[in-house]
Amino acid sequence: MKSQYLLAAYAALGSSFALAQTVPAPATVDKNLGRNLAAQCANCHGSNGKSVAEVASLAGVPANVTIQKMKDYRDGKLPATIMHQLAKGYTDEQVALIAQYLEKQPK
């Protein structure tokens, strides 16, 4: 299931290696994918990652910090109430796109 999805994600991204690192996405990639994916975070973390309440803002956070946190949540290294469950829903490529988008948002 997971590998099928990874394959599908790679195919959709147009390249099997482009997003493995936190480098800018190539032109063939939907330029709004990061924005669209990051919009899922807004319900708890605020529009464009800017929280208006107790939960942490993600806007302006360096991408590598967000990527590492999501990895640690997924692997159970960071204690969480809910993020360990949500982090497992996204591929490394998707997390990178989300993190890169949020990094560029004003704090």
Place this chain on the structure above:
Amino acid sequence: MKNNLINRRDFVKAAGAASLVGTGIFASGCATIGGAAKPKVVVVGGGFGGATAAKYIAMWSERGIDVTLVERGDAFVSCPMSNLVVGGSSTLDKISVAYGGLDKYGIRRVKGEAVGFDATAKTLSLADGTKLPYDRLILSPGIDFMYETLPGLATGEAKNRVLSAWKAGPETVALRNQLTAMKEGGVYAIHIPKAPYRCPPGPYERACQVAWYFQQAKPKSKVLILDANEDVVSKKGLFMKAWNGQYKGIIEYRNNQEIQDVDARTLSLKMSFGEDVKADVLNVLPPMRAGNIAAMNGLNNSNRRWCQVDWLTYESTAVPGVHILGDSLQIAPAMPKSGHMANQHGKVCAAAVIALLTGQTVNQTPMVANTCYSFIDDKNVVHVASVHRYDAAQKTMVTVQGAGGLSADANALEGVYANSWAKNIWADMLA
């Protein structure tokens, strides 16, 4: 600001070029910038789905699309958190948000009741006769009740006596008032219809909130949950723990409790099997279907109850050019009818509608996530979460295996997060 203007002009140029082919919107005489007409989107319903879609289309298009939001209410009143008003630890004021926050995005707000649309002429009709032209129409009308299945609730008087309070607002307060007026030692009964219905864990949360209130104020009173379903529909283990723990002796749960009708005069339920059940406060959630504007205009192509959509765009499979969000949808597998979900629908739809109106490619890999918090008492909370991805082969949303889950136990930290969630999602829709 200057940047915005440049972006806006570029965007409008692209939007105009794309829409020129086929739609002929230049003839509609709408607002123009630099001579090019903006595509028009009309959104019906200022709830979790509609307000979010309106804001995100205006925000992401940098006002390149002309957005009108039609809403009948004066302010948004949130269903999530409304059970706290029933339980007495919150107020209607605290769960209400004004619509004025949307003005800064250039969204035109129209107060009124949408009653129909002409999919050929591409106009939406309001009850007062106003017609609003659109290039894309987005409907997010929530649910309406199938009162025809409960003849005993046909009159307004009966509906006022046996409340649903399943649309937050005056009924939420009215139910609270019934509970505070109830005699010590009385019985509050809630009837839950067969799934699917709005907010799967909501009725069980409400039972907890009423029990919490009884514990403080009327400790000899009882809560009776009469569930038409075979079993607790959501968060079963977590709710059962509360019912067998802190609410033991107060809450009684009965499954397979189908009803034939309601007697509002005697506050009793006519059960399909067994004797009538009488209560001092009777709270009935009637069976639900897509909201009226969708149900009355041929969009309810799933069992005549719910609306089927293309999950890439949320465009109706019945009527082109009309998109539907939120609780009115025929849900994808394991996708709850929740405000959080409707908010996420709104964003996928917003991105797709912008793409469709500007000649861009629609995202073929949309994802949505759900988080649903339930209050066990005034502070301790449990959650259920899930992540959903588009499956191209099945053409539906499916859950990402291995992701999502439940709270280990009710806890106060998630109470803080639940309150924070409410503030952020309300701002994500309306600020």
